[in-house]
Amino acid sequence: MSQSASSEQRSKRELRRGVLAVRAALSADDVAESARALARQVLELPELAGAASVAAYVSVGTEPGTGPLLEALRERGVRVLLPVLLPDNDLDWALFEGAGALVRAGRGLLEPSGARLGPDAVTGVDAVLLPGLAADRRGLRLGRGAGCYDRVLARLTASGAGPVRAVLLYEGELLAHVPEEEHDRPVGLAVTPRGVHRFGDVHRLGGGPA
Numbered sequence: 001m002s003q004s005a006s007s008e009q010r011s012k013r014e015l016r017r018g019v020l021a022v023r024a025a026l027s028a029d030d031v032a033e034s035a036r037a038l039a040r041q042v043l044e045l046p047e048l049a050g051a052a053s054v055a056a057y058v059s060v061g062t063e064p065g066t067g068p069l070l071e072a073l074r075e076r077g078v079r080v081l082l083p084v085l086l087p088d089n090d091l092d093w094a095l096f097e098g099a100g101a102l103v104r105a106g107r108g109l110l111e112p113s114g115a116r117l118g119p120d121a122v123t124g125v126d127a128v129l130l131p132g133l134a135a136d137r138r139g140l141r142l143g144r145g146a147g148c149y150d151r152v153l154a155r156l157t158a159s160g161a162g163p164v165r166a167v168l169l170y171e172g173e174l175l176a177h178v179p180e181e182e183h184d185r186p187v188g189l190a191v192t193p194r195g196v197h198r199f200g201d202v203h204r205l206g207g208g209p210a
Contacts, residue, residue, distance in 0.1 A: 011179035015142060019133040019173060023062040035065025037193035038168060042069055042129065043076075045196065047164040047189070051126035053079040055093065055152075055163075058102060058110040063131060064168045064193075070096055081121060082112045089146045093121040122152055123161040130187060132167040136178040139186030139199030141167045153185040166191050 026034075042048065054073055059066040073080050073096075080096035085105065094112035102110040122128060130149050134142040143149055156163065166189040174190055174197055190197040 008179040008181050012142060012145065012181075015179065016133055016145065019142075022172070023170070026062045031062055031065050034170060034193045035059070036068050038064055038066075038191065039069035039072055041191050041193065041196060042166070042168070043072055045164075045166075045189075045191070047166075048127055051078055051164075053081065053125040054127045054129060055081040055083075055122045055125045056096070056129040057083055057131050059131070060108055060110060064170055066129075066168070067099065069129075071099070074098070079125075081117065081125060083148070084111045084116060085109060085148065086119075089148050090119055090151050091122070091148050092119055093117045119151075119155065120159070123156060123159040125163050127164040127166065128152065128156070129191075130165065130167045132169060132173075132190075134173045134175050134178055135167050135169060135187065135190045135197075136175050137199065138178075139188060139190075140178045140180055140184055141187050142178045147183075150183050150185070153187075154183070157185060164188060168192075 048054065056066060056070060056073070058070070070080060081093040082096045084092040084094055085107070086092055094114045094116055096112055097114055101113050103113045105111040130141065130152070132141040132143055153165065156165070165187040167187050169190050169192050171192050171194055174192065186199060188199055190199075
């Protein structure tokens, strides 16, 4: 590993600790209110107006909440795919069939209990809503470090699929710069409870003006 790569990894670890410390201080009411606001922002995205299928995730703890959003998408008739963590940290996918059909899995996660659709199922959706800890103005996203969604983004690129790629964040998590490693790939949008931020590659992903 080069000295530069090692430095970027250290910077990422420090940034993760800082973001997670801020999130840990959020109250249950803060998380619930933000989840409702975040759902409104995502549901109003023009990029999702005609979406028939969306890959999303089940938030846990003080992550930007997705509960209201998942239910609203399902009520709209959208086919919602949720991740299932595989032993190698890749992601399989299954349909969201309501909160009652979610089961507890390892690492404190909640996962859909239905039939597995395979890791490549994500390449057939119209939009991918990703978790993250931060993003910068280039669209580079900071994850938790397991590489799950780096694989998803790489799979989308390799397949030639062109879904909208959006990371869901809190206010204050859109930064001037996120440390970058060779495997990092940008997303097209960041959505926070107060707004939508479009990045430089949004035209390729089907969005509007930056």
